[in-house]
Structure formats: structure tokens, C-alpha cells
Amino acid sequence: MICTHPHGDTVNGHWLCGKCYAKLSERPKTYKTVRTPIASLRQEDSPPPARYRQDVFPAPISTDENGMTLSAFIEAMAKRLIALTRGGFTKPDAIDYAIDLLRGFEEPFGNPELDWSHAGAWEMVNEDVQYWDHDGAGSNA
Ligand SMILES: [Zn+2]
Numbered sequence: 001m002i003c004t005h006p007h008g009d010t011v012n013g014h015w016l017c018g019k020c021y022a023k024l025s026e027r028p029k030t031y032k033t034v035r036t037p038i039a040s041l042r043q044e045d046s047p048p049p050a051r052y053r054q055d056v057f058p059a060p061i062s063t064d065e066n067g068m069t070l071s072a073f074i075e076a077m078a079k080r081l082i083a084l085t086r087g088g089f090t091k092p093d094a095i096d097y098a099i100d101l102l103r104g105f106e107e108p109f110g111n112p113e114l115d116w117s118h119a120g121a122w123e124m125v126n127e128d129v130q131y132w133d134h135d136g137a138g139s140n141a
Contacts, residue, residue, distance in 0.1 A: 004028070007062045009070035012095045018062025018070050018109040021102050028059040062109045064116035070109045074098045076121035084129055101128055 003022035008015050015024040034053045042048035062070040077098035082089050089097065101124055107114055115123065 006030075007060045009061050011071050011074050011099070012092055015059075016070060016074075016099065020108075021099055023099075030057045030059070031055070032057065064110040065112060066117065068116050068118075073109070073116055073121050074102070076118050077101065077125050080122045080125040084125065098125070101125070 003017045003020055003024060005017045005019035005022075006028075007019070008017040008024075008027070010016070010027065015027045016022070017024065032055050034055050035050045036053065037048040037050045039048050064073075074095055078089075078091060078094035081094040081097060082091070102109070105114065105124075110116060114120065
């Protein structure tokens with residue numbers, strides 16, 4: 001799968017798409033050719049010659065409407081996971097797990113229908129952990 005979504009954030013050394021949560025090895029860029037006319041070289045009855053330059057625009061960082069970034073949100077989820085499991089997760093594992101959880105919601109980061117605050121990150125983890133208890137105890141709910 002090739003992700004070409006326009007925003008994301010650096011998480012644990014990888015670029016993470018803020019829309020489909022694909023992991024990319026580097027931050028996507030877009031290139032735009034900028035034309036600058038050189039007015040001083042203008043001759044009558046012809047358009048001025050121009051220089052062309054390629055500007056590079058790195059993909060912007062994903063944030064929600066309150067300025068929470070994707071990486072800070074995942075960090076909050078990961079810390080909650082580590083705390084709830086009393087260190088049962090290493091940091092990279094907790095981050096990967098948090099990313100998987102986010103993918104499960106199938107909502108782009110910053111979608112106003114979900115809570116992207118610190119509390120929202122904890123809530124997502126808390127809800128998931130409830131299911132672990134059922135699995136662990138083998139209960140048939
Ligand atoms: Zn994407």
C-alpha cells in the first residue's frame with residue numbers, strides 16, 4: 001500500500017500517517033515549481049523571462065483542533081498501557097500497540113467526533129484493557 005495522505009507525525013523514528021496510520025520510512029514531501037519572472041530582462045512585446053525553482057514542502061504535522069499532535073497522543077496512550085500493565089509493555093511495543101488500536105477506530109487523527117485529548121488517549125486504552133480481562137479469564141460474556 002502506498003500512502004499519499006497529506007499529514008502525519010514522527011512516531012518512534014518512523015513517519016506515521018495521520019489518516020490511515022501507515023508507517024513510512026520518511027516524511028512525505030511535495031514539490032512545487034515556482035516561477036519567478038525576471039522583470040529587468042523584459043523586452044518589449046514579449047513576456048519577461050523567468051527563473052524556475054522547485055520548492056519542497058514537507059508533509060505537515062497532524063494535530064487536532066486543540067493542537068494535540070499525533071505523536072503526543074500516541075505517547076499518552078503508550079504511557080497508559082505501560083502503567084496499566086505495570087511495565088508489561090516496553091515503550092516501542094506500547095507504541096506499536098497504540099498505533100494498532102488507533103487503526104481499529106478507522107478514524108483519521110483529529111476527527112472532531114472523537115476525543116483526542118490526554119483523557120481521550122487514556123479512555124481508548126482503558127476500553128481496550130477491559131477486553132483483555134475477559135480474554136484472560138476465559139469468560140464467555
Ligand atoms: Zn495514509
